[in-house]
Amino acid sequence: MNRLFIxxxxxxxxxxxxxxxxxVEDYIEQYKNIAISEMKRSGVPxxxxxxxxxxxxxxxxxxxxxxxNNHFGIKCKSSWEGDSxxxxxxxxxxxxxxxxxxxxxxxxxxxFLRKNQRYGSLFSLDxxxxxxxxxxxxxxxxxxxxxxxxxxxxxxxxxxLQQYSLAVLNELPKMDIAKINDRDDKSLPEEIKNESGKxxxxxxxxxxxxxxxxxxxxxxxxxxxxxxxxxxxxxxxDISLNRLMEFNExxxxxxxxxxxxxxxxxKQKTGDKEYYITQPGETxxxxxxxxxxxxxxxxxxxxxxDGEVIHTNTRxxxxxxxxxxxxxxxxxxxxxxxxxxxEGLYAIAKMYKVSVQQLKEWNKLDTDNLKVGQEIIVSK
Numbered sequence: 001m002n003r004l005f006i007x008x009x010x011x012x013x014x015x016x017x018x019x020x021x022x023x024v025e026d027y028i029e030q031y032k033n034i035a036i037s038e039m040k041r042s043g044v045p046x047x048x049x050x051x052x053x054x055x056x057x058x059x060x061x062x063x064x065x066x067x068x069n070n071h072f073g074i075k076c077k078s079s080w081e082g083d084s085x086x087x088x089x090x091x092x093x094x095x096x097x098x099x100x101x102x103x104x105x106x107x108x109x110x111x112f113l114r115k116n117q118r119y120g121s122l123f124s125l126d127x128x129x130x131x132x133x134x135x136x137x138x139x140x141x142x143x144x145x146x147x148x149x150x151x152x153x154x155x156x157x158x159x160x161l162q163q164y165s166l167a168v169l170n171e172l173p174k175m176d177i178a179k180i181n182d183r184d185d186k187s188l189p190e191e192i193k194n195e196s197g198k199x200x201x202x203x204x205x206x207x208x209x210x211x212x213x214x215x216x217x218x219x220x221x222x223x224x225x226x227x228x229x230x231x232x233x234x235x236x237x238d239i240s241l242n243r244l245m246e247f248n249e250x251x252x253x254x255x256x257x258x259x260x261x262x263x264x265x266x267k268q269k270t271g272d273k274e275y276y277i278t279q280p281g282e283t284x285x286x287x288x289x290x291x292x293x294x295x296x297x298x299x300x301x302x303x304x305x306d307g308e309v310i311h312t313n314t315r316x317x318x319x320x321x322x323x324x325x326x327x328x329x330x331x332x333x334x335x336x337x338x339x340x341x342x343e344g345l346y347a348i349a350k351m352y353k354v355s356v357q358q359l360k361e362w363n364k365l366d367t368d369n370l371k372v373g374q375e376i377i378v379s380k
Contacts, residue, residue, distance in 0.1 A: 024159060027059040031071075032164055034106045039168045041253060042110035043123055043235045046164035048133045049109065051155040055148075063087070068098035072109040114240055123235055130156045148153055213237075213264065217272045217292030221263040228256050237264050249285070249295050261289050269297045271318025278314045283307075291318055312378070334362070335379040339370045352378040 022030075028050055035046040035053070056073040057065045064070050068085040076084050076095035083098035099105040112121045118140045118280045125132045134152040137143070145151070156162055213220050224233065230253055234241045241253055247263045256262075271291045278287065284304060288295040299306060301317045310316065313334075337348055345368050361367070362377040370376070 002219065021059040024054055024059045024155075025059075026240050027054060028159060028161070030060070031102060031106070034103050036164055036168055038106050038110045039127070039165065040231055041107075041241055042114050043231060043241075044110045044113055045127045045130060045133055046168055047130045047156045047161035048107065048137070048152065048165075050159075050164065051130075051134070051152040051159045052109070052137075053106075054155050054159075055151055064096060068096060068141065069102050069105050070099060071102060072112075074105075074109065074112055108182045120238070121323055123238065127169060127235075128162070130162060130165070134243055216261055216263075216290075217268050219263055219265050219267050219292045221261045223261050224256065224259070226258050227257055230254060230256065230262075233262055239264060248289070258286075260286070263289075263292065263294070267292050267294050269294050270320065274322060275315045275317050278310050278316060280312045282310065282312075284310060287316055293318060334377045336375050337378045339372055339374040339376065341372050344368065344370065344374075348376070348378065354378065 031053060032046070032050060035049040038044060038049060039046040053060075053071045054060075057071040060071070064073065064085075064087050067087065068083075070085075072099050073089070075089075076097055080097055084095050085098045086093045087096045088094065089096075095103075098109065113122065118180075119137070119142075122133055122136045122140070125136065131149075131153055134149040134156075137152070138146075138148045142148070147362075199230065213222055215221070221234070222237075229243060230240055230250070233239075234244045237244075239247075244262070244264075245251070245253060247266050249267075267288070271293050276287055276291055284298060284306070285295055287310070288298045291298075295306075297320075298304075298316070298318065299308075301320050301322070304310075336350075337352070339348070345356045345359055346362075348361055356368075359376065359378065362379075365376075
């Protein structure tokens with residue numbers, strides 16, 4: 001009877017222990033979204049992150065994970081200032097990083113690779129090249145196990161982890177921007193064109209080439225199109241996504257919603273000219289980006305608040321100590337034209353690229369007849 005009770009108790013205990021274990025499939029399902037999010041943020045392939053997590057944490061069942069939420073076996077090192085636990089690994093009682101939750105562990109893993117120079121070469125690889133990443137991690141010294149790359153590749157292929165990397169890459173358009181000569185004039189930024197539609201300067205002529213780093217207000221930047229991934233830019237120029245967002249005063253990562261300059265260093269506090277005349281549809285942020293200066297400084301110089309609407313054809317100051325904008329904006333005097341002999345509304349409209357109806361509205365004209373020497377408004 002006693003023997004039967006003990007046997008039953010043993011089997012019951014064994015069942016409980018095994019029921020608590022997480023399967024590889026369950027681990028992937030539980031953490032795939034974090035891996036995808038981290039790939040978008042940092043550029044570390046989701047397939048590699050998940051494969052490392054499976055291997056390093058024994059699919060979330062290791063003692064280290066249970067003690068510290070450390071899914072990647074990252075040791076403290078001298079730079080670590082967070083919580084830690086003691087764990088036996090290559091030696092007894094080694095110091096390992098401890099996290100509040102798994103998401104913090106995944107984030108620190110991405111940052112550990114991104115910010116560590118020895119792993120820098122990995123980020124020049126194609127994010128879909130999981131074999132290159134697996135081999136590169138071992139070569140850079142991430143693990144001592146000589147079979148480390150083989151095991152990572154095995155997990156990627158056995159559990160189709162590559163699908164998560166490819167899902168991210170399909171959401172991140174490559175920077176495939178046409179050269180300026182192939183673009184329609186309407187797609188060019190307004191500041192690239194003058195009244196005759198020709199480019200104003202050579203610096204801006206090259207702005208539409210994302211492979212060409214230019215300088216705006218003494219700060220290096222590239223000009224990219226709407227739909228470009230911030231992560232793609234960060235990876236291309238070896239800048240962390242967080243830093244790139246900080247340089248460009250962006251609060252949300254992902255895809256750019258408009259054509260714009262993206263700065264690779266911190267912008268200046270002052271502009272390289274005294275003022276800027278606003279174009280149709282521009283926001284304060286657009287003006288700050290076009291002039292390579294910090295948005296906060298721009299608002300301060302003009303007594304403006306964030307999100308405040310600026311009218312077209314408004315003088316916005318780019319340097320401190322100049323006349324402040326009145327009623328949040330100071331409109332410049334409309335452009336005018338003196339009517340010459342035998343000159344009609346149609347010829348003047350064509351000259352200034354406006355419509356006859358606009359000229360009549362701006363000048364309150366109820367007839368097409370003009371007088372020689374008459375001054376008429378030719379811009380809003």
